[in-house]
Amino acid sequence: MNKKQADLYIALISVHGLIRADNLELGRDADTGGQTLYVLELAQALSERPEVAQVELFTRFVKDDAVSSEYAQPSEKVNDKLSIVRMEAGPEGYIFKEQLWDYLDTFTDNMMEYFRHQEHYPDIIHSHYADAGYVGSQLANQLSIPLIHTGHSLGRVKRARLFANGVPTEDIESQYNMSRRINAEEHVLATAQRVITSTHQEIEEQYEIYDFYQPEQMRVIPPGTNLNQFQPPRGDEITSELYQQLTYSLIDSSKPVILALSRPDPRKNIAALIEAYGQSTELQEKANLLIIAGNRDDVDDLEAGAQEVFHEIWAMIDRYDLYGKVSLPKHHNRDEVAFIYRIAAASGGVFVNPALTEPFGLTLIEAAASGLPLVATEDGGPRDIIENCQNGLLIDPLEPQTITEALLKLFNQPELKQQMVQQALTGVKQHYAWQAHAERYLKLITPIIEKSERLPRTPITRRSALYKDRALVTSLDHNLIGNPEALSKLIALLKEHRKSTLFVVATNRRMDSALRLLKHYKLPEPDTLITSSGTEIFYAPKLTKDEFWAKHIDFHWGRHKIKALLDEHPGLHLQPKSEQTPFKISYFLNDDVTDLDHINGILHQEDESANTQLSFDKYLDILPMRASKGMALRYVADRWQIPLENILVIGGSGADENMMRGNTLAVVVANRNKEDLSHLPELEKIYYAKKSYEEGILEALEHFDFFGKCCPPEQEHSER
Secondary structure, eight states, X not given: OOTTSSOEEEXXXXXXXXXXXXXXXTTSSTTSSHHHHHHHHHHHHHHTSTTEEEEEEEEEOOOOTTSOGGGGOSEEEOSSSEEEEEEOOSOSSOOOXXXXXXXXXHHHHHHHHHHHTSSSOOSEEEEEHHHHHHHHHHHHHHHTOOEEEEOSSOHHHHHHHHHHTTOOHHHHHHHHOHHXXXXXXXXXXXXXXXXXXXXXXXXXXXXXXXXTOOGGGEEEOOOOBOGGGOOOOOSOSTTSXXXXXXXXXXXXXXXXXXXXXXXXXXXXXXXXXXXXXXXXXXXXXXXXXXXXXXXXXXXXXXXHHHHHHHHHHHHHHHHTTOTTTEEOOSOOOGGGHHHHHHHHHHXXXXXXXXXXXXXXXXXXXXXXXXXXXXXXXXXXXXXXXXXXXXXXXXXOTTOHHHHHHHHHHHHHOHHHHHHHHHHHHHHHHHHTBHHHHHHHHHHHHHHHHTTSOOOOOOOOOOOSSSSOOEEEEEOSTTTSSSOHHHHHHHHHHHHHTTTTEEEEEEOSSOHHHHHHHHHHTTOOOOSEEEEGGGTEEEETTTTEEOHHHHHHHTTTOOHHHHHHHHTTOTTEEEOOGGGOBTTBEEEEEOTTTOOHHHHHHHHHHTTOOEEEEEETXXXXXXXXXXXXXXXXXXXXXXXXXXXXXXXXXXXXXXXXXXXXXXXXXXXXXXXXXXXXXXXXOOOTTEEEOSSOHHHHHHHHHHHTTTTTTOSOHHHHHHHO
16 A cells, blocks of 8 residues: 555644644643644644645543633544544543643543544554653554654653752652653653654753663654744835834944844843954944843843843943943834844844754744844754754854854855845745645655654663662863863763763853863763852753752852952952852962961851852852852752762862762862862772873772772672
């Protein structure tokens, strides 16, 4: 049977949320968001293909006075080929996805019963999210039907994000059923013929941490986008009222617009764009800067991260005297966004996304469809978009001069800019319209249905531990980046044991400085990044900041009073502004004039609670009493539920000392200043390597049999 004829029967499963053909309640709650729109638009796009005879989208039957009666219709016909079919599972009322796990077997059995009454079974089952993956894998195994899966989000990644929001570990298990979710994801990875992802980064940084990860199973098909509302300029943009509102504060509003549009989130890195613009008088002469960063009435009413972003933006505008050159509107409506893109395009402008991390980059697609060339971060989704469409330039988000250079290249080469505009308009339709998505999708599944392509599976076994059970923790300077050959071996080991080993970098550097160093030496992104001497914690893969930790260490922290006490003190000199953070005051210390005991005496005399730490006898950090690398590490260990005995710390300065004390394993590599750690006791758990830098780390891994027994040799012998 040739399945290229119009006889394909595709079953899509999206269990949770509220799904109907029209007026999706997007944003009603966490379960009714992007995934519901994605599966509905995918189903519609597939039903429009001539090769497809029938598409059914299976979701949950909901009969609840609190929601529309439409969700209680057992079947809803969307068009001649597409229907939404609702399965009964659990209580009739609407419940969130975390509460559905006990009812998924019922959902599965009811789908099986439904199929028995059809003329024939589906040719393929496509599950969306872990709950549908559980259902889909059960059905695929019962019916011998190929399974395709799209994760949308992953439990192991979600767990880290919940950590960042301060959710206790026991609540993550009880409220979110995280173990069941991750087990279901592992099972579907073992079952599915193909897993569809949005970007290559999703494969490399998220799925790779699963036991049943098989890269040959993964295929990147970017989500389709409804491009109807995003069009090139029509000619009325520059004379519009909205244009006047956006540009009224600019000295010369006739210049092209450099447009940035994002949430006021530190990870969006807006300050780097302003710095790039502020440092180039040539760029200021050629273009204005328009920043659309959410809506605000009073900045002080925003959450702390957004407040920090706006204050940094205003500080940059003032530092470079950009008044009359930068527009930062207070309000905009969502339905105005498409017109804002067209305004920027009509002005001859460029769209910029300087984010530190960008998993997909929907705004880039919207901007490209509106006739804007792109300057975008080299991290994540933008790489794929610009490679596919050839419509922009990639920049290093940690190096503002790369933003400047890219923008000037486009403005100074109008032919290149116009070429990229045309390639953008063609590329988004070719790669990111739903029609293009459906075409690529059918090319993927047709050989599988015809049994001409099967996934060759290699034997894979599950680890006994569901989560990572050990951690390697290292500072950056003087431990890593000293021996390139040994570094390559260390990276290979970390990659090989990524499923079992949490990789943590703990550094005195700020987050941006640490990332710059990691990127320069091509070090893998750590699972957890502890920065600014233990005052900030970030989790991969989106550098989610642990706000709960920030609230925890804010206890009795008197930053301004401490600065007033110490700024003019003899022997202390403030380090550059780039080294200061809200929870860290950094000085150079001249120990010929003063010492740490004297500084502590001043603080105690004024009843200031603070933690002082000295590194290399000259770098003094004043931190909140609850903050240090050691306390941050223990907090992280508790969040990940990793025993301290299974944590190996590579340290070497005074700031590392309290990470190395106690129950952790520790190593001091040969190139480190042992006098800086002279207070450390002589313990079997502290190993002084004979080799330097990464070679010393490799030596310590072998000494402790870190990836095996994970204990000192003496302890291993005594246990025998």
